[in-house]
Amino acid sequence: MTDLNDSQSELSSFLYSRRPSNEQSSRLIQGLKDDGPVSPILGLQIYRNNLRVSLVEALKEAYPLTRRFLGEDVFKEYALRFIYEYTSFQNDLNRYGEGFWYLFDKENSELSVFLKDFTQLEWTWHQLDHEVEDEILGVADLQNLLRMNPEKIVLKLRSSMKLLHLETNVFPIFQSLRSSCEKEQEIQTEICFENQALLLFKSDGQRRIDLVEKELLPFLERTAQGIHLNEFVTHFLSKEAGTSLEEALYLMISRRWLSKS
Amino acid sequence: MYLGGSAFARNPPEGPLEQKPSPISGAGLSLRECHFSQVIEKSPPVPWFEILADNFLNRSPRQLRDLEQIRSDYPIVFHCVGMNLGSASPVDKSYLKQVKVFSEAFKPEWISDHLCWTEINGHFHHDLLPLPYTSKIISHVTDRIKTIQDFLGQEILIENISSYIRFKETEMNEWDFFKEVSVRSGALLLLDINNIYVNSVNHGFKPEDYLNHIPRNRVRQMHLAGFEKQNEVLIDTHGHSVAPVVWNLYEKALEMLGSLPTCLERDNNLPNFENLLDEIKLIKARMEIDHD
Numbered sequence: 001m002t003d004l005n006d007s008q009s010e011l012s013s014f015l016y017s018r019r020p021s022n023e024q025s026s027r028l029i030q031g032l033k034d035d036g037p038v039s040p041i042l043g044l045q046i047y048r049n050n051l052r053v054s055l056v057e058a059l060k061e062a063y064p065l066t067r068r069f070l071g072e073d074v075f076k077e078y079a080l081r082f083i084y085e086y087t088s089f090q091n092d093l094n095r096y097g098e099g100f101w102y103l104f105d106k107e108n109s110e111l112s113v114f115l116k117d118f119t120q121l122e123w124t125w126h127q128l129d130h131e132v133e134d135e136i137l138g139v140a141d142l143q144n145l146l147r148m149n150p151e152k153i154v155l156k157l158r159s160s161m162k163l164l165h166l167e168t169n170v171f172p173i174f175q176s177l178r179s180s181c182e183k184e185q186e187i188q189t190e191i192c193f194e195n196q197a198l199l200l201f202k203s204d205g206q207r208r209i210d211l212v213e214k215e216l217l218p219f220l221e222r223t224a225q226g227i228h229l230n231e232f233v234t235h236f237l238s239k240e241a242g243t244s245l246e247e248a249l250y251l252m253i254s255r256r257w258l259s260k261s
Numbered sequence: 262m263y264l265g266g267s268a269f270a271r272n273p274p275e276g277p278l279e280q281k282p283s284p285i286s287g288a289g290l291s292l293r294e295c296h297f298s299q300v301i302e303k304s305p306p307v308p309w310f311e312i313l314a315d316n317f318l319n320r321s322p323r324q325l326r327d328l329e330q331i332r333s334d335y336p337i338v339f340h341c342v343g344m345n346l347g348s349a350s351p352v353d354k355s356y357l358k359q360v361k362v363f364s365e366a367f368k369p370e371w372i373s374d375h376l377c378w379t380e381i382n383g384h385f386h387h388d389l390l391p392l393p394y395t396s397k398i399i400s401h402v403t404d405r406i407k408t409i410q411d412f413l414g415q416e417i418l419i420e421n422i423s424s425y426i427r428f429k430e431t432e433m434n435e436w437d438f439f440k441e442v443s444v445r446s447g448a449l450l451l452l453d454i455n456n457i458y459v460n461s462v463n464h465g466f467k468p469e470d471y472l473n474h475i476p477r478n479r480v481r482q483m484h485l486a487g488f489e490k491q492n493e494v495l496i497d498t499h500g501h502s503v504a505p506v507v508w509n510l511y512e513k514a515l516e517m518l519g520s521l522p523t524c525l526e527r528d529n530n531l532p533n534f535e536n537l538l539d540e541i542k543l544i545k546a547r548m549e550i551d552h553d
Contacts (some may be wrong), residue, residue: 008390012382032427042494086385
């Protein structure tokens with residue numbers, strides 16, 4: 001139905017415009033009745049307000065720590081910029097807000113670099129709540145693995161695992177703000193960002209952050225897709241000189257990094 | 262028994278619709294997740310709950326355990342927002358598949374959604390946007406509902422929404438549009454009494470006229486909620502108790518339509534759980550008056 005598509009697209013475009021043009025508003029209003037208690041302008045404003053409130057609230061839910069860091073007014077200004085640049089593309093509001101850090105790309109300051117990293121970390125941390133947890137490859141599976149033909153073994157990282165390499169050391173502030181906002185157990189790790197990257201994943205219902213050397217990231221990015229054991233041996237052991245295959249596998253298994261599936 | 266949405270809609274019976282006995286009766290509650298633990302711990306005397314299905318479609322089995330516990334103790338219905346019944350976009354079968362899988366796991370007595378549109382060209386508005394009441398839109402929406410019902414394998418309930426704009430191209434009253442979509446698609450009606458009242462004030466009609474034109478045999482459930490008054494406009498916020506004027510309208514609806522299962526909705530400005538239970542008692546008291 002072209003007419004319906006046109007009229008719905010027009011209203012959608014109006015609702016998602018931060019400052020609709022007079023022409024846009026007039027075209028819409030011309031198609032609406034104006035013989036009742038609610039004028040078309042007021043009616044349209046109600047829908048614009050509903051959309052704005054829904055999306056800003058979703059961003060507040062997705063970035064509570066960023067909100068505390070920036071303060072209410074500054075956060076709301078960034079939120080309004082975001083909602084009018086990045087429309088919601090899915091039904092689930094819990095998934096709205098990815099890419100908030102792109103706002104800081106356009107700014108050119110040390111703070112914007114920090115905020116870009118901070119919001120990426122917060123978003124990834126927040127989304128872990130929605131991840132479905134797969135079964136871990138456990139120590140009990142290790143012996144079975146070592147008996148198999150190495151060429152047939154495919155290792156995969158946990159399906160919830162996300163790899164982040166950040167430019168700034170956001171973690172102390174992240175931890176500090178988290179401790180006042182969240183009831184989860186303290187993340188048991190120290191962060192040194194000089195040459196390390198983050199692995200964020202879910203295990204036993206808890207969100208976790210682990211550290212790896214940045215130079216391991218390309219290998220880990222491939223392990224996320226599945227990597228044969230021989231390749232694992234070649235890449236991983238070359239980085240961890242003096243480590244046996246069994247030790248290397250045990251290291252990854254004990255950290256609960258590997259998926260059984 | 263579901264005969265297939267298309268087949269059922271071609272020959273809608275004029276008399277009472279055949280309805281299988283249902284555990285959904287009396288005054289229920291639209292249950293928010295923040296109240297799950299109280300329901301599990303205290304087993305409140307609520308005969309059934311309405312679950313906002315879209316909030317749970319992407320959850321892991323671990324995250325659904327509380328809902329499983331509630332389901333084992335109470336009958337439930339699903340209330341969706343994502344079917345996008347009136348959109349010009351194609352029917353979202355991936356969404357319907359999620360609803361179907363969720364429904365097969367949790368076995369709600371029925372599934373409902375709103376007679377509106379929520380998405381176009383991939384842009385979601387997280388709001389219930391209105392449709393013009395025209396014969397062309399009736400045909401369009403009817404086809405979509407039939408497709409959805411065929412996919413889900415059951416009739417759905419469609420709910421009337423509150424609206425803040427009206428289209429010049431509209432050819433008929435809202436209640437005639439609502440009724441006609443129901444009859445032609447086979448979908449049954451979820452009558453939101455608060456929305457009728459809100460629209461009657463905002464668009465200038467008598468709410469009793471709406472009730473007078475709704476066929477009794479097509480209504481399966483009712484909703485009650487609160488509104489907010491901003492200047493002279495009523496906004497359907499679901500953030501207040503049911504207003505006295507809406508209680509009056511509800512009593513008239515009970516006289517005209519019978520004591521149908523009625524769900525209290527409260528989404529915002531949530532009071533404590535006991536306050537909600539008190540409001541449910543008010544629904545129950547009105548339902549127990551002999552209306553037949």
